[in-house]
Amino acid sequence: MDQPAEPSGPVLVGVCPGQPLPVVQEAARLAAALDRPLLCAYVTADSYLTEWDRAALRDDASLHPGPLDEEDGQHALHLARAIDEVAAGAGAAWTLRVLGGDPPHALMRLADEADARLVVVGTRRRGPGHAVESWLAGSVGTRIAHDQTRPVVVVPVLGYRGPTLT
Numbered sequence: 001m002d003q004p005a006e007p008s009g010p011v012l013v014g015v016c017p018g019q020p021l022p023v024v025q026e027a028a029r030l031a032a033a034l035d036r037p038l039l040c041a042y043v044t045a046d047s048y049l050t051e052w053d054r055a056a057l058r059d060d061a062s063l064h065p066g067p068l069d070e071e072d073g074q075h076a077l078h079l080a081r082a083i084d085e086v087a088a089g090a091g092a093a094w095t096l097r098v099l100g101g102d103p104p105h106a107l108m109r110l111a112d113e114a115d116a117r118l119v120v121v122g123t124r125r126r127g128p129g130h131a132v133e134s135w136l137a138g139s140v141g142t143r144i145a146h147d148q149t150r151p152v153v154v155v156p157v158l159g160y161r162g163p164t165l166t
Contacts, residue, residue, distance in 0.1 A: 009115035023122035028090035
């Protein structure tokens, strides 16, 4: 029986403002160790309605969204600066993609498009706001781990109180 080909693409990690640094640090270390580029993906917060479009329109709008509004542009710039510091420390080449749609679906679409070797996610953070968000929409990490067809690395951040992506 033939084995499926190993994905040849980057290590994919979802990033967002306020995300604990260990998630990106681990993704960068894995990318460097596997000699793969690091592909960071930021899903804009107000783009979830993209999921309601027909499949062809949805996929294009999710993976290749139009111009960013000022707030999302600022978030992307701040994320890029923080990622650059982390990736440089690990010796990983990196890129940042801005996506639209429901975060788990957008990340899985990008993983497929980029033929990602693996996907790195963090566990959900503590606090009432995060608990309500997780209860309503489900944890991004859990949804990706359950629905992804490629390896998923889950980085625990429970109790982490250190620096975050800002």
